[in-house]
Amino acid sequence: MPVVGPVRRTAARLAALMVVTLALGVGAVPAGAASAAPLAKAPDTDHEGGTAKLRDQLDAASKGWLDARTALARSTKRQQELATQLKTIEGELGVRDAKVGEIAVVAYRTGRFGTAAALLSSRDPENFMDRAAALGQVAANEDRAVRGLLETRDQATRTKTALDGEIVEQRKQVLVMAKRKEQAEKALEVAAAEARRAATQRSTSASAGGSGSGGTSTANAKPAPRNSDGSWPSESCSVDDPTPADGCITPRTLHALQQAKAAGFTRYVSCHRSGGSGEHPKGRACDFAAQKGGFGGDATGGDKTYGNNLAAYFIRNADRLAVLYVIWYREIWLPSSGWKSYSGAGGDPSSDHTNHVHLSVY
Known part of the structure; x- marks a missing residue:
């Protein structure tokens, strides 16, 4: 009977130890791996x-490199879109340029008094008004053609400027990527040097x-x-x-x-x-x-x-x-x-x- 107390105390200690062990170890080992x-x-x-x-340096370097690569891809896509747009604009510019050229040739051939002569040759007031309206429409069409040509040229200029800007942006992002790469590799080199000094043991x-x-x-x-x-x-x-x-x-x-x-x-x-x-x-x-x-x-x-x-x-x-x-x-x-x-x-x-x-x- 005297050993009952120690036995109980030992059992209690074992039980407490098991509780602590379970509390610390729950989830530490996956199911089915109890014997691992x-x-x-x-x-x-x-x-x-x-x-x-x-780790902070590697994190920043990799994030910066990925961000720059994303920006580079975005800029490259934009450059391709602008190049396609510019090609379309230049095609339209050629058509408008030819149209304005035709207008200039006609104006040269008819001379400055072509419009006045067409009006004076009218035989009656009603015919005069019809011709005047027709000539006004022709003038408006010619004006639209000229303005369209100028607007297309301006659009082409703006597109070329934007295209040049994307090329500059791409060069910038490539430099950022290179710097981030250098940052990561430099951090690893410094760590390696420190490790060689400290790891002789x-x-x-x-x-x-x-x-x-x-x-x-x-x-x-x-x-x-x-x-x-x-x-x-x-x-x-x-x-x-x-x-x-x-x-x-x-x-x-x-x-x-x-x-x-x-x-x-x-x-x-x-x-x-x-x-x-x-x-x-x-x-x-x-x-x-x-x-x-x-x-x-x-x-x-x-x-x-x-x-x-x-x-x-x-x-x-x-x-x-x-x-x-x-x-x-x-x-x-x-x-x-x-x-x-x-x-x-x-x-x-x-x-x-x-x-x-x-x-x-x-």
Whole structure:
């Protein structure tokens, strides 16, 4: 009987421990994966690698590059429309020019007194008035022809000016794209240099990536909704996050998540994160686990192939899904630069992105 108290206390402690464990672990592992390896880090920790400054720079650079590319496409379309319009105007101008030329020839042949002679040759007042009205109509038609010619010439001039303006706009946007590309690559170079200075204590090298571009994908995603001018509408964290991470995500993030699942990438995903920096707290990013059971160690074999193919899927559909960047296996894919080494990670599978594919959308 003396052992009843300790037994009860032990049972109570075990029960309390189970409650705490369940409270912390609910939603951390998908259904059917209870026996899988536990997550390397809880989803609510900031383990995206790099620094908040680096992620902000990459975010701004990619957004700026995508905005400039949209403006360039819009300007190019406008240029094509203006070129077609100018061709039509020049054709009309040729017709009007010929018509006015004919009028000038007739006026030259009849002379200045042609109108007076036509009126004086009238035999009666009624015939005189008829001829006067007819001549007035001819004069009005000639006047309209001349004014039409002048207006068409002015329209052609305005169209040419607008066309030149679109060419200037295109050159401007190309320069913006180049600067944004340089901004992103410079940020990564600085981060890589800082990582080399700080990472002498670990053996993992950022150059050990090279996996991101090795995947294949032929699936096409349905395009996310755009504005009428081709730009991406502003979105807030306004829809429920359907992943175990809970919280909110943007409609565009939800679209990308749904499209990836429709393409067959159905393993564990975590999107919203309340803490830390980057796009997760904004609902604009998701982490797609390479392993079936969640975020484990470094992905190898079929798990690594899964990650390669998923990264390739997002890149193939980057324009349809408004992809800002993709991070996978110590590399980052930017719409402006392609695959680059992603340094500054923490040397663990989560921050090195060797156990999940990170997706950030506009």
